[in-house]
Amino acid sequence: MNIWWTVIRLAVRALLAYKVRSLLTMLGIIIGIGSVIVMISVGRGANASIQDQIHSLGSNMLMVFSGSTKSGGVRAGYGTKPTLDIGDADVIARDCPAVLEVSHVTVQSDQIVAGKKNWGAKVLGTTETYTAVRDWPLMAGEFLTHPQVRSAANVAVLGSSIYDNLFEPGEEAVGRTIRIKNVPFRVIGILSPKGRTPSGQDQDDAVFIPHTTMERKIAGHRLPGMVHFILVSAQTGELVDEAKREVEELLRQRHRIAPGSDDDFTVRTLDEYADMAGKTTDIMTYLLTAVAAISLLVGGIGIMNIMLVSVTERTREIGIRIAVGARESDVLIQFLIEAMVISIVGGILGTILGVAASKIIAQVAGWLTIVSIDSILLATIFSAIVGIFFGFYPARKAAGMDPILALRHE
Amino acid sequence: MDTPVIRFRNAWKTYPMAGETVEALKGVDVEIGAGEFVAIMGPSGSGKSTLMHVAGLLDTLTTGVYELEGEDVSAISKTRRADIRNRKIGFIFQSFNLLSRCSALENVELPMLYHRPPVPDWKEKAMEALRIVGMQSRSAHLPTQLSGGQQQRVAIARALVNQPALIMADEPTGNLDTHTGQEIMNVLQSLQKQGITIVLVTHDPEVGQKAHRRIWLRDGRIAQNEAN
Numbered sequence: 001m002n003i004w005w006t007v008i009r010l011a012v013r014a015l016l017a018y019k020v021r022s023l024l025t026m027l028g029i030i031i032g033i034g035s036v037i038v039m040i041s042v043g044r045g046a047n048a049s050i051q052d053q054i055h056s057l058g059s060n061m062l063m064v065f066s067g068s069t070k071s072g073g074v075r076a077g078y079g080t081k082p083t084l085d086i087g088d089a090d091v092i093a094r095d096c097p098a099v100l101e102v103s104h105v106t107v108q109s110d111q112i113v114a115g116k117k118n119w120g121a122k123v124l125g126t127t128e129t130y131t132a133v134r135d136w137p138l139m140a141g142e143f144l145t146h147p148q149v150r151s152a153a154n155v156a157v158l159g160s161s162i163y164d165n166l167f168e169p170g171e172e173a174v175g176r177t178i179r180i181k182n183v184p185f186r187v188i189g190i191l192s193p194k195g196r197t198p199s200g201q202d203q204d205d206a207v208f209i210p211h212t213t214m215e216r217k218i219a220g221h222r223l224p225g226m227v228h229f230i231l232v233s234a235q236t237g238e239l240v241d242e243a244k245r246e247v248e249e250l251l252r253q254r255h256r257i258a259p260g261s262d263d264d265f266t267v268r269t270l271d272e273y274a275d276m277a278g279k280t281t282d283i284m285t286y287l288l289t290a291v292a293a294i295s296l297l298v299g300g301i302g303i304m305n306i307m308l309v310s311v312t313e314r315t316r317e318i319g320i321r322i323a324v325g326a327r328e329s330d331v332l333i334q335f336l337i338e339a340m341v342i343s344i345v346g347g348i349l350g351t352i353l354g355v356a357a358s359k360i361i362a363q364v365a366g367w368l369t370i371v372s373i374d375s376i377l378l379a380t381i382f383s384a385i386v387g388i389f390f391g392f393y394p395a396r397k398a399a400g401m402d403p404i405l406a407l408r409h410e
Numbered sequence: 411m412d413t414p415v416i417r418f419r420n421a422w423k424t425y426p427m428a429g430e431t432v433e434a435l436k437g438v439d440v441e442i443g444a445g446e447f448v449a450i451m452g453p454s455g456s457g458k459s460t461l462m463h464v465a466g467l468l469d470t471l472t473t474g475v476y477e478l479e480g481e482d483v484s485a486i487s488k489t490r491r492a493d494i495r496n497r498k499i500g501f502i503f504q505s506f507n508l509l510s511r512c513s514a515l516e517n518v519e520l521p522m523l524y525h526r527p528p529v530p531d532w533k534e535k536a537m538e539a540l541r542i543v544g545m546q547s548r549s550a551h552l553p554t555q556l557s558g559g560q561q562q563r564v565a566i567a568r569a570l571v572n573q574p575a576l577i578m579a580d581e582p583t584g585n586l587d588t589h590t591g592q593e594i595m596n597v598l599q600s601l602q603k604q605g606i607t608i609v610l611v612t613h614d615p616e617v618g619q620k621a622h623r624r625i626w627l628r629d630g631r632i633a634q635n636e637a638n
Contacts, residue, residue, distance in 0.1 A: 006523060010512075017511055320507045323468060324521040324568065325496020327489050403468045407507065 011338040014310075022342060025306040028299025029346030029386065030353060033379045035292035037354025040375040042361065043285025045368035047278055053198045054274045059135035060100075060240050064088075064230040064247060067264035082226040083264040086211070088251060089127075089230045095250055098243035100235045103130040104227040106214055112207055113179040114166040121162055122206045123180055125214025131191070133233045141174035141189030144210055148188075152212035156185035159204035160193040178207075183217050185209060198277055240269050296382065299346070300390035307339050307394035318398050319406025332399040339391020340384055347383025351376050413480040415576050415607045416442040416465055421474035423460050423630075434460040435471070436630035442609060444575070447602040449610040449621035457630040459580070462611045466499050466578045467491040479575055496524050500569025504581035506561040508553040514540065514564045515549040521572050529572075539567040543597055559590035566597055576607045583617055595620050 015022040066083045086104060093102040106125045111118055128144045148155050156178060167173050177184050194203040215224060234243035244267050251265050318331060358369040423435040434457045442448050452458045463469035464476060476484045508517045518536040522529045529535060540546045543563040553561050569577050583591030602608045610621055618624050626634035
């Protein structure tokens with residue numbers, strides 16, 4: 001039997017003597033810790049699903065955009081000035097060893113007509129390598145082929161949303177004809193659903209045609225040979241950054257950009273997007289956790305309040321302890337332990353509540369929630385700190401008592 | 411002659427009260443030898459409580475010297491005083507002052523909780539102390555389940571569990587009937603026979619008569635010192 005065990009047992013007994021009061025005091029900590037755990041798990045879950053979404057955009061993918069125009073210090077956004085052309089894409093494919101596949105895309109919005117139905121959607125003029133770069137399997141038929149692209153064939157591959165909007169469920173679409181700007185296209189394939197981008201765009205609401213056909217028969221007025229963006233896939237995940245460096249170097253040469261001048265293009269990897277999105281969700285998580293932490297603070301003040309009442313009520317007990325030889329530090333530790341028992345037990349109950357609430361949220365709202373060991377550890381340590389911090393003042397008051405006055409106290 | 415357990419030399423105690431300075435002790439010189447059974451007597455306000463508090467190291471002198479077993483303890487730290495209280499002094503109070511939520515045994519264990527270094531076989535020591543006062547069969551009882559006399563016996567067991575040199579008893583029979591009070595005095599007398607110094611504080615001449623020596627205080631000074 002060790003002395004510490006006795007001290008803790010006495011603290012627990014002191015708290016059990018006033019069960020309802022102790023429980024109500026704990027409630028602040030329970031709610032505080034519970035909500036911190038829920039907020040962290042929701043935040044982590046949100047972050048993880050966004051990261052998933054971003055990495056589903058393509059395999060080891062890099063995106064190359066036209067750089068922004070810059071005139072008199074006013075800089076417009078990416079892609080506002082066309083600086084990339086098909087030649088850039090071809091050279092990247094040929095000269096960058098870290099690069100596996102290259103595709104390029106020009107986009108415009110058009111009305112798509114199939115029989116009596118029509119639907120406004122994006123039309124993407126691209127290459128036969130597009131699905132490989134995007135890691136995007138087909139649901140039916142096949143994707144564009146090299147001969148079709150070279151010969152500017154009137155063939156189209158539909159995103160699944162387009163299929164849903166232009167055809168009846170189960171209706172055979174491959175082999176049918178759709179019209180874009182009154183030009184007939186034979187449907188040769190349907191892509192499997194890819195979902196939304198992290199920014200909320202429906203990636204399946206698009207029709208894919210050869211870029212050659214796009215340029216000659218649909219776009220007409222656009223600058224020949226220019227593309228909106230180039231998609232590149234690296235050989236492996238490790239080579240993504242290497243590929244980015246190679247592409248940047250190559251394009252600076254091709255675009256004759258002097259050392260020290262700004263690039264007229266931008267290369268982004270998916271990891272960079274993931275980092276940016278991660279920062280956003282992190283800020284949200286911090287914010288929500290900070291709000292939850294405030295309730296912990298309120299809970300701590302509740303502990304301090306009750307401990308002060310308890311110290312006053314037990315003045316005589318304190319006097320007895322001092323008389324039989326308790327040092328100031330002994331009394332201090334006793335009351336600190338009582339405050340810590342309240343806050344740690346509250347912390348444990350709050351953790352259970354928080355984990356349960358996270359699971360319920362995951363079930364009911366269908367959100368991904370991630371309860372991690374470190375958030376539980378953090379909550380427990382935090383509740384102990386709350387106990388020490390808010391228990392200290394009442395404990396100091398107890399330890400500093402004059403034993404003579406304390407023993408006279410009724 | 412042996413070193414006295416308590417020796418006060420020109421002990422003064424003043425404290426402020428309601429804007430005025432109260433002089434509770436005004437130059438007290440007193441010695442209490444080892445193994446004595448002494449009663450400190452006097453009306454309320456005579457300074458006997460103050461003298462007991464200082465002697466029990468619950469309070470300090472304003473000026474003068476207090477030696478406990480030959481050691482000058484007039485100006486030692488609060489922590490040192492707590493440790494000396496724990497080892498050398500046992501307290502018995504008029505209102506028993508047991509912890510209401512703790513059993514008789516746990517109340518007796520209390521001083522050992524604060525003993526440094528830890529007492530090895532403290533459970534046994536606490537039971538032994540209860541046996542000395544005849545309370546071993548009530549060790550698991552809470553104070554509310556015990557009579558006044560029984561509670562005071564438990565308090566005596568608590569006072570002697572760390573084998574103190576000195577037991578300070580402040581009106582130990584004040585809340586008890588005559589018969590029970592007599593029993594408690596018998597317990598104290600038997601402890602004195604075993605060599606523990608007993609200092610009894612009382613205003614009751616009949617109780618004081620049981621001691622071997624009476625020190626009368628009046629207005630903070632020693633008025634009379636009479637032995638049996």
